Amino acid sequence: MASFPDRISTSLSRCFLSVLFLALFFTQSAQAQNNKDSVHVVQISGKVITDQNNNPVGIPYAVVAVVGSRRGTFSDFNGFFSIVVRNGETLVFSVLGFKDAYYHVPDTLTRDRYTLFQILTTDTILLPEAVIYPWPDPDYFNQQFLAMDVHEDLEDIAAENLSEKAMTQLRENLPSDGPENTSYYLRQQSKNLYYVGQIRTPQILNAFAWKEFIQAWKRGDFKKKKK
Numbered sequence: 001m002a003s004f005p006d007r008i009s010t011s012l013s014r015c016f017l018s019v020l021f022l023a024l025f026f027t028q029s030a031q032a033q034n035n036k037d038s039v040h041v042v043q044i045s046g047k048v049i050t051d052q053n054n055n056p057v058g059i060p061y062a063v064v065a066v067v068g069s070r071r072g073t074f075s076d077f078n079g080f081f082s083i084v085v086r087n088g089e090t091l092v093f094s095v096l097g098f099k100d101a102y103y104h105v106p107d108t109l110t111r112d113r114y115t116l117f118q119i120l121t122t123d124t125i126l127l128p129e130a131v132i133y134p135w136p137d138p139d140y141f142n143q144q145f146l147a148m149d150v151h152e153d154l155e156d157i158a159a160e161n162l163s164e165k166a167m168t169q170l171r172e173n174l175p176s177d178g179p180e181n182t183s184y185y186l187r188q189q190s191k192n193l194y195y196v197g198q199i200r201t202p203q204i205l206n207a208f209a210w211k212e213f214i215q216a217w218k219r220g221d222f223k224k225k226k227k
Contacts, residue, residue, distance in 0.1 A: 045080070
């Protein structure tokens, strides 16, 4: 059985540990509360707009970013945006053709959600006209043009290059460019989507298809080309 002094020493040790534990607990709680009070997260939603004929118009696809960070978003087609920030941070609004605008989030915000309408002004830059000449200056062009030897052979070459035969060969052999390929692809996609979930109309009854077939037959599209 422990003596009375030993029991007193054990009780004092337990009290000391309890007081130390409570002191650490309240210190950490106070620090967490201070951090929570110092950093306030707020969701800012609104529209990026500009003035057009004295009417507010939304600016689509404007960049809304937090300065000094990698956080940001875009406004939608109507100019609406929504982003989560901390108090004290700065938002930058930027879009091509408009001056950048900045909004500093105040430290005094108390609510979790705020609405912001940011107005952007146009930033039009007029560049000087650039005229490109095949010669160093117009005077040199005039000299070369007047000294050019124009004879009948050049006229014959131009007529041959613009003949119906040459144009037909170009139409048959010249590959399609980007816009033509894109247009053909979109037409095919539209035709395929039109018949989704239903049976296609037989082309044998399509008068337009027969017309294209007859024209292709007359042009000789089905003739076997010699290699």
